[in-house]
Amino acid sequence: MTPKQDLARNTAYRCLFEVLENQGYSNLVLKQELSGSSLSEKERSFVTAMVYGTVTRVYTIDFLLAPYLKKGLESLDASVRTCLRMGAWQVLFAYGVKEYAAVSATVDLARNVCPKGAESMVNAVLRKLSSEGEDALSKIPAKKTDVRYSLKSEIAGCLNKWYGKEKAERIMEAFLEIPDVTVRPNAFRVKNNEDLIVELKNDGIEAIQDPVVSEALDIPGNRMDISDSSAYRKGLFSVQSLSAMLVGYVASPEKGWSVLDTCSAPGGKTAHLAELMDNEGHIDALDANDIRLKMVDETAERLGLSIISTMHYDCTYLKDEKEKLLPEYDLVLCDVPCSGLGLLHRKPDIRLSMTYEKMQSLLQVQESILENSCLRVKNGGCLIYSTCTINPNENENRIDAFLTAHPDFECVPFDDKLPKNLLSNPRLLSQSKEGKMTILPDEEGMDGFFIAKLRRRS
Amino acid sequence: MALREIVVDGDPILRKISRPVEKFDSKLATLLDDMAETMYLDNRGIGIAAVQIGILRRIFVVDVGDEHGKLEFINPEIYEREGAQLYLEGCLSCPGKNGYVERPERIRVRAQDRNGEWFDLEAEGLLAICICHEYDHLDGTLFIDKVVELTEEQIAELEAEEEEE
Numbered sequence: 094m095t096p097k098q099d100l101a102r103n104t105a106y107r108c109l110f111e112v113l114e115n116q117g118y119s120n121l122v123l124k125q126e127l128s129g130s131s132l133s134e135k136e137r138s139f140v141t142a143m144v145y146g147t148v149t150r151v152y153t154i155d156f157l158l159a160p161y162l163k164k165g166l167e168s169l170d171a172s173v174r175t176c177l178r179m180g181a182w183q184v185l186f187a188y189g190v191k192e193y194a195a196v197s198a199t200v201d202l203a204r205n206v207c208p209k210g211a212e213s214m215v216n217a218v219l220r221k222l223s224s225e226g227e228d229a230l231s232k233i234p235a236k237k238t239d240v241r242y243s244l245k246s247e248i249a250g251c252l253n254k255w256y257g258k259e260k261a262e263r264i265m266e267a268f269l270e271i272p273d274v275t276v277r278p279n280a281f282r283v284k285n286n287e288d289l290i291v292e293l294k295n296d297g298i299e300a301i302q303d304p305v306v307s308e309a310l311d312i313p314g315n316r317m318d319i320s321d322s323s324a325y326r327k328g329l330f331s332v333q334s335l336s337a338m339l340v341g342y343v344a345s346p347e348k349g350w351s352v353l354d355t356c357s358a359p360g361g362k363t364a365h366l367a368e369l370m371d372n373e374g375h376i377d378a379l380d381a382n383d384i385r386l387k388m389v390d391e392t393a394e395r396l397g398l399s400i401i402s403t404m405h406y407d408c409t410y411l412k413d414e415k416e417k418l419l420p421e422y423d424l425v426l427c428d429v430p431c432s433g434l435g436l437l438h439r440k441p442d443i444r445l446s447m448t449y450e451k452m453q454s455l456l457q458v459q460e461s462i463l464e465n466s467c468l469r470v471k472n473g474g475c476l477i478y479s480t481c482t483i484n485p486n487e488n489e490n491r492i493d494a495f496l497t498a499h500p501d502f503e504c505v506p507f508d509d510k511l512p513k514n515l516l517s518n519p520r521l522l523s524q525s526k527e528g529k530m531t532i533l534p535d536e537e538g539m540d541g542f543f544i545a546k547l548r549r550r551s
Numbered sequence: 552m553a554l555r556e557i558v559v560d561g562d563p564i565l566r567k568i569s570r571p572v573e574k575f576d577s578k579l580a581t582l583l584d585d586m587a588e589t590m591y592l593d594n595r596g597i598g599i600a601a602v603q604i605g606i607l608r609r610i611f612v613v614d615v616g617d618e619h620g621k622l623e624f625i626n627p628e629i630y631e632r633e634g635a636q637l638y639l640e641g642c643l644s645c646p647g648k649n650g651y652v653e654r655p656e657r658i659r660v661r662a663q664d665r666n667g668e669w670f671d672l673e674a675e676g677l678l679a680i681c682i683c684h685e686y687d688h689l690d691g692t693l694f695i696d697k698v699v700e701l702t703e704e705q706i707a708e709l710e711a712e713e714e715e716e
Contacts, residue, residue, distance in 0.1 A: 094684040097638070
């Protein structure tokens with residue numbers, strides 16, 4: 094027989110090991126570990142908070158651990174490194190975990206998962222860290238915003254360059270907030286948000302009207318299990334961020350349109366377009382990743398949308414097949430692969446994986462997709478370009494360069510398509526009137542996002 | 552002393568009935584020492600039965616970290632069971648699995664030591680649980696056969712009780 098295990102911390106440890114040491118994706122690893130586990134609701138949310146929290150704060154944590162490790166964090170066994178990081182998160186950042194409990198539970202964990210003897214080192218380091226308490230954080234030099242806000246220094250450097258130190262710091266701070274989960278009712282099936290609120294309540298999920306986007310509902314309490322609800326299986330809503338919803342509103346497609354979605358997986362925005370078209374017309378949904386493309390089919394089926402046809406196609410290449418793909422479309426959506434820097438609070442893995450070099454290589458991908466896709470817009474038709482990043486080079490600079498090279502395209506104002514409450518922000522009002530707009534996370538509490546609306550002159 | 556390899560669930564030997572020990576010799580002493588060493592490795596176990604290292608004999612060793620220390624049981628017989636308790640069990644032979652199992656609160660067990668001397672023991676709490684768990688191994692039963700499904704409320708209640716202790 095084995096001693097009673099701290100199942101929650103064991104689970105969090107396995108997740109964090111995968112994410113921090115083997116480039117696993119937090120959301121996928123968590124889903125895999127939590128599905129079919131015997132953990133209670135409370136334990137599940139603790140595991141989720143511990144995994145997302147530790148990944149989010151990892152650069153801060155590593156900086157604060159360093160003084161206690163003679164040979165440095167990198168020289169340690171990966172299991173010890175993971176225990177120290179998750180222990181440090183509990184000591185420094187977790188709400189409602191007593192420090193002594195955090196230390197002793199992590200030492201017990203280390204005894205189970207680390208090489209013999211490591212638990213005494215884990216014990217010593219975490220005790221020193223917890224005796225410093227809050228002071229540990231105040232020791233971070235003010236100008237080290239990369240450490241304070243837990244970013245790779247090259248990413249912090251970019252944000253400073255793009256937005257200036259003061260604004261950049263507000264943005265970095267906003268990325269430490271835990272974002273709300275928001276859902277978009279399936280307009281094709283749900284005619285009244287109240288009905289969905291009642292339906293969710295029957296599933297034990299509280300939902301409230303979002304104050305900014307009137308179509309959206311907020312789900313308080315960071316519920317990751319919302320897609321287990323019966324309302325979800327019945328196709329009554331999609332989980333989507335408020336920023337991503339704007340694509341549908343700005344595009345405002347009409348019934349019967351012919352639409353091309355060039356990078357459609359997993360299909361949230363595709364489905365939104367189909368719903369706004371009341372499932373009348375046609376949407377060609379492409380994606381370069383055929384596994385993720387299946388998610389678009391599943392989404393469409395779940396939501397009861399029949400006008401979406403998927404096709405495995407990489408829009409960075411212009412192939413001969415373009416002939417059959419080139420009927421002229423009323424609307425082309427380029428929701429391009431991007432650095433994801435608008436989602437640092439929602440997908441903490443991006444803090445670990447995104448580098449300056451990767452960002453540079455994405456510019457070429459984005460340019461190719463835009464160049465190839467613009468050919469498919471019919472005269473007078475509309476092209477929407479969107480990203481979930483706040484890097485100007487992937488956003489407004491890309492669009493400016495495109496417009497210079499393509500005088501047959503022009504920007505279209507979309508201020509009349511946005512939720513009224515957003516327009517009280519003068520910056521968003523003026524940018525939406527220009528037809529290209531960046532959402533910044535510190536302003537509306539929404540995900541960082543960029544959207545441009547172009548029209549091909551007729 | 553030597554470390555032995557642990558047999559894991561799926562191996563048919565874990566489902567067989569162990570035979571009584573007849574010879575109390577140095578070979579038995581070595582086996583008992585090896586079982587303890589294997590159990591103590593990385594603090595992973597608080598009990599181990601001989602079948603878990605592939606030996607079909609009615610032997611187990613437990614150490615739940617209480618005042619009893621290490622206890623060796625040969626040809627054991629649990630002859631009294633009283634009350635009931637739930638505990639989240641795990642097993643060296645079922646890595647990664649845990650589940651709540653109902654066991655008696657208090658038991659009386661009779662067994663032989665490594666010299667063949669009979670002794671009597673009254674056990675309660677975790678020690679009773681662990682003895683019952685190992686005792687099951689001797690007849691080819693694993694804790695996963697006995698796991699009870701609990702509601703979230705029941706689990707929360709059990710956890711609250713433990714925190715009070």
